[in-house]
Amino acid sequence: MQNLWEDAAAAAQNGELELRVYTSRLLGRDKSLVLHGGGNTSVKTTEKNLFGEEEPVLYVKGSGWDLEAIEAAGFSPVRLEHLRRLAELPALSDPEMVNQLLTHQTRANAPVPSVEAILHAILPYPYVDHTHADAIISITNTEDGEARIREIYGDTVVVVPYVMPGFDLARLCAERFDAEAGPHTIGMVLLNHGIFSFGQDAKESYERMIGLVARAEDYLKRYNAWDVPPVADTLVKVEVAGDMARLRLDLSKAAGFPLIVSRHAEDKYLSFARRDDIASISQQGPATPDHVIRTKRLPLLGRDVAAYVEGYQKYFASHEPLAQERKTMLDAAPRVVLDSALGMCAVGKSAQDAAVVADIYGHTIDIILRATALGGYQALPAKDIFDVEYWDLEQAKLRKGGKLLPFSGEVALVTGAASGIGRACVESLLVRGAAVVALDVDAAVVTMKNGANFLGLQCDLTSETQFKQALEQGMEKFGGLDMLVLNAGIFPGGCRIESLKTEEWQRVMRINLDANLMLMRECHPLLKLAPRGGRVVVIGSKNVPAPGPGAAAYSASKAALNQLARVAALEWGADNIRINSLHPNAVFDTGLWTPEVLAARARHYGLTVDEYKKNNVLKTEVTSRDVAELAAELCGSLFAKTTGAQIPVDGGNDRVI
Numbered sequence: 001m002q003n004l005w006e007d008a009a010a011a012a013q014n015g016e017l018e019l020r021v022y023t024s025r026l027l028g029r030d031k032s033l034v035l036h037g038g039g040n041t042s043v044k045t046t047e048k049n050l051f052g053e054e055e056p057v058l059y060v061k062g063s064g065w066d067l068e069a070i071e072a073a074g075f076s077p078v079r080l081e082h083l084r085r086l087a088e089l090p091a092l093s094d095p096e097m098v099n100q101l102l103t104h105q106t107r108a109n110a111p112v113p114s115v116e117a118i119l120h121a122i123l124p125y126p127y128v129d130h131t132h133a134d135a136i137i138s139i140t141n142t143e144d145g146e147a148r149i150r151e152i153y154g155d156t157v158v159v160v161p162y163v164m165p166g167f168d169l170a171r172l173c174a175e176r177f178d179a180e181a182g183p184h185t186i187g188m189v190l191l192n193h194g195i196f197s198f199g200q201d202a203k204e205s206y207e208r209m210i211g212l213v214a215r216a217e218d219y220l221k222r223y224n225a226w227d228v229p230p231v232a233d234t235l236v237k238v239e240v241a242g243d244m245a246r247l248r249l250d251l252s253k254a255a256g257f258p259l260i261v262s263r264h265a266e267d268k269y270l271s272f273a274r275r276d277d278i279a280s281i282s283q284q285g286p287a288t289p290d291h292v293i294r295t296k297r298l299p300l301l302g303r304d305v306a307a308y309v310e311g312y313q314k315y316f317a318s319h320e321p322l323a324q325e326r327k328t329m330l331d332a333a334p335r336v337v338l339d340s341a342l343g344m345c346a347v348g349k350s351a352q353d354a355a356v357v358a359d360i361y362g363h364t365i366d367i368i369l370r371a372t373a374l375g376g377y378q379a380l381p382a383k384d385i386f387d388v389e390y391w392d393l394e395q396a397k398l399r400k401g402g403k404l405l406p407f408s409g410e411v412a413l414v415t416g417a418a419s420g421i422g423r424a425c426v427e428s429l430l431v432r433g434a435a436v437v438a439l440d441v442d443a444a445v446v447t448m449k450n451g452a453n454f455l456g457l458q459c460d461l462t463s464e465t466q467f468k469q470a471l472e473q474g475m476e477k478f479g480g481l482d483m484l485v486l487n488a489g490i491f492p493g494g495c496r497i498e499s500l501k502t503e504e505w506q507r508v509m510r511i512n513l514d515a516n517l518m519l520m521r522e523c524h525p526l527l528k529l530a531p532r533g534g535r536v537v538v539i540g541s542k543n544v545p546a547p548g549p550g551a552a553a554y555s556a557s558k559a560a561l562n563q564l565a566r567v568a569a570l571e572w573g574a575d576n577i578r579i580n581s582l583h584p585n586a587v588f589d590t591g592l593w594t595p596e597v598l599a600a601r602a603r604h605y606g607l608t609v610d611e612y613k614k615n616n617v618l619k620t621e622v623t624s625r626d627v628a629e630l631a632a633e634l635c636g637s638l639f640a641k642t643t644g645a646q647i648p649v650d651g652g653n654d655r656v657i
């Protein structure tokens with residue numbers, strides 16, 4: 001446990017709220033303390049109201065903010081006296097508590113205050129810090145957890161038994177604090193939940209948190225329960241791509257919508273999933289009320305699959321738009337699958353969501369391993385899990401959930417993705433919510449985009465080995481394949497048939513035709529397992545219906561590809577895979593067309609560059625984005641009943657019409 005406080009940085013903060021922001025961020029930087037919106041902090045201060053009166057205000061972390069990146073605007077100012085009066089009520093329903101929090105803020109556009117606001121209000125210190133520290137939970141989640149906590153902390157902390165977060169917990173904490181707090185009290189441990197520290201200033205409260213958690217870590221180390229080494233991977237490799245796609249289809253069917261499934265096969269996860277006692281230790285309840293886990297074992301992949309963890313959710317959703325999805329998923333879909341061959345698979349409505357799940361369960365594994373080493377992991381009892389699940393407050397928050405994008409939970413693979421039409425296709429698919437595997441022979445594809453939804457891989461498509469490796473990597477990261485955009489191709493310089501070399505002809509065929517056959521063949525078993533049916537888009541060419549002189553190899557390769565696509569449409573219809581082709585023409589914003597080449601071609605036809613660009617029936621310029629948007633739409637619901645179609649994107653061509 002590292003104390004990150006720096007005097008110079010702290011001195012640069014202006015006032016109590018800025019210091020609150022500063023130490024909140026310090027807590028947020030340590031993922032073993034808080035993770036993805038978990039934990040919360042507050043500061044009590046006074047502010048002059050409109051009538052010139054000094055009014056006590058509690059600034060408490062608002063929902064939707066992560067401590068690591070919180071700003072002053074992320075704290076909700078709530079009238080402190082009102083919160084303290086609320087704490088004296090005998091009972092308060094969760095919806096009414098939220099209503100009270102929202103209607104007693106002093107700033108209408110502040111975020112929704114943390115559900116633990118009343119708890120912060122009743123603690124008689126200006127600064128209050130709260131984390132769900134792994135070390136604390138590892139100790140409290142054992143059979144004699146309370147005794148161990150008392151042994152470690154003596155009279156320096158107040159111990160509170162587990163109660164679901166909300167009004168009842170705030171009241172219980174107030175009671176226990178009044179009864180137990182003494183001159184040495186610097187914190188409060190909530191069993192199966194986390195820890196509070198408090199102090200007169202930001203530094204004191206923060207350093208008490210660090211000191212308290214460090215004592216828990218030391219205790220675990222003393223019992224050899226801190227670093228639980230993983231067993232190295234010894235089993236034979238599984239056929240990942242197929243297993244992942246089958247697993248993803250099962251999970252998506254259970255959820256009722258497509259899901260991203262991300263594999264984690266590092267030693268820590270494999271060795272956890274292969275424990276002899278995995279069935280019992282993974283099937284207990286959640287480590288903390290942050291996580292809701294309903295558990296059961298399901299037969300998957302036709303083998304004795306591993307523990308299966310269902311309905312995994314954080315209730316302090318760090319991203320409001322995800323909240324609705326989480327609720328939906330909680331009803332039907334598992335969030336974590338533990339399999340002795342695959343390791344841990346994290347499940348989400350988006351790659352981002354799956355990454356959050358993986359982070360949280362990664363910490364849960366640490367907690368389970370440490371508690372087990374300490375003498376036996378014991379999670380929350382089933383009744384509390386049920387309570388959390390049907391918690392009014394959460395429901396109220398979830399109702400405000402965001403809108404889903406059309407390709408949420410779906411995976412697309414785009415070839416020739418580093419530039420031009422391919423690159424534009426990546427954009428069009430990402431904005432529709434898809435996770436995208438982008439392949440290109442150009443290494444620039446690897447760093448072309450950031451974000452959980454993107455995987456860029458350098459790949460020479462004429463190498464079957466390279467492609468299979470890339471596909472495997474894509475399946476490990478996202479779990480399946482729904483859409484395939486066959487874009488990669490070359491357009492060699494003009495050459496008449498009488499001078500066309502066999503090697504050149506074969507080179508063009510290899511890239512524009514043969515590689516696509518191989519791709520289609522290798523992707524077919526995965527596209528067949530797409531929850532909403534597979535879609536293939538072929539980026540063809542105007543040269544298919546209207547070939548040009550000097551482009552024999554190109555035109556013939558694209559025409560053959562076109563025929564291949566038509567046969568695929570016939571063969572794959574029964575597998576619910578649609579395949580449609582686009583025929584773009586004169587798309588000049590690609591790597592092929594430098595300003596010089598463009599100017600030369602325009603001169604050749606006696607046109608200005610602008611006239612040349614718009615030399616079509618509609619007198620309009622066709623861009624990569626135009627092609628990409630149509631390619632993405634071809635994968636969407638508008639074209640759900642279309643296969644084997646060929647659509648021009650060329651501004652109208654009098655030789656085609």
Ligand code: ZN
Nearest residue numbers: 039130193194
């Ligand atoms: Zn908490």
